[in-house]
Amino acid sequence: MPTPLTIRAAQAADLPALVNIDPIARGALGRRQALNHAIAAHSCWLAEAEEVLGYGILDRSFFQQRFIPLLMVAEAARNHGVASALMLALEAQCADDKLFTSANESNAPMRRLLHKLSYRESGRIDNLDDGDPELVFMKRAALRAG
Template sequence: MNDLTVRRATPLDADALTALDPVAGHDGGERRASIGRWCRRGSALLAETGAGPAGYCVLEYTFFEQGFVTMLMVAEPARGRGVGARLLRAAADSCRTPKLFTSANLSNHPMQRLLQRTGWQPAGLVHGLDDGDPEVFYLLPR
């Protein structure tokens, strides 16, 4: 995607991010509320093309006061086109701490492949967050 740009999302972007996130319409409003909060706090990065939003990621500092990519979501039609990698790079470039972490469910093979392709390294495994689907944590070496 040659015309892809990444910028910090604002509260005005919350509805567009909610529209591209398939979870936001089916979880009773929790994701919509999170997206609004992330946009208000300036934690969300928005990837967009001339056609509109293509994805977003959220960078927070609540994981042992280190950078943590809490969410990475790419719109269905934009998947496999480098949007996720671009968002992860933007998160790394803007991270204020020496370490940057993220995680993915063990069953989330596309996310794990993306993280491995973009240089992230496995850092641990946690059981019990989602029943029967452990969470794999990753660290981006600096």
């Protein structure tokens, strides 16, 4: 029988496992530092089943609104419900009426996930990544409860 998926707050000792599943963190000190900061701020949750399969961060970095700036799932664990489970767990941590997140226009898998989870497109930011606008999404508490 497969090991059930568990979502829990990340601890400092989890940092190497988070870096291991995140190709950007493996090569960028700034991403590792941001992960370390999110863990210390109790803003990072991870999904595991025998090993770490993904993580997500929930903070107030978007105009002091609740925001999910990063969701990462290990490549081998994609399309197995890990991202959905993480998003739902992050939603459960949010008591505010509005929850925001974003995805590059080119990130079709994330955009499909957000549509499936009833997030509504809320805006567009050009020039963060040349030629690939950042799309902002929002979900209200009433939709998260139901």
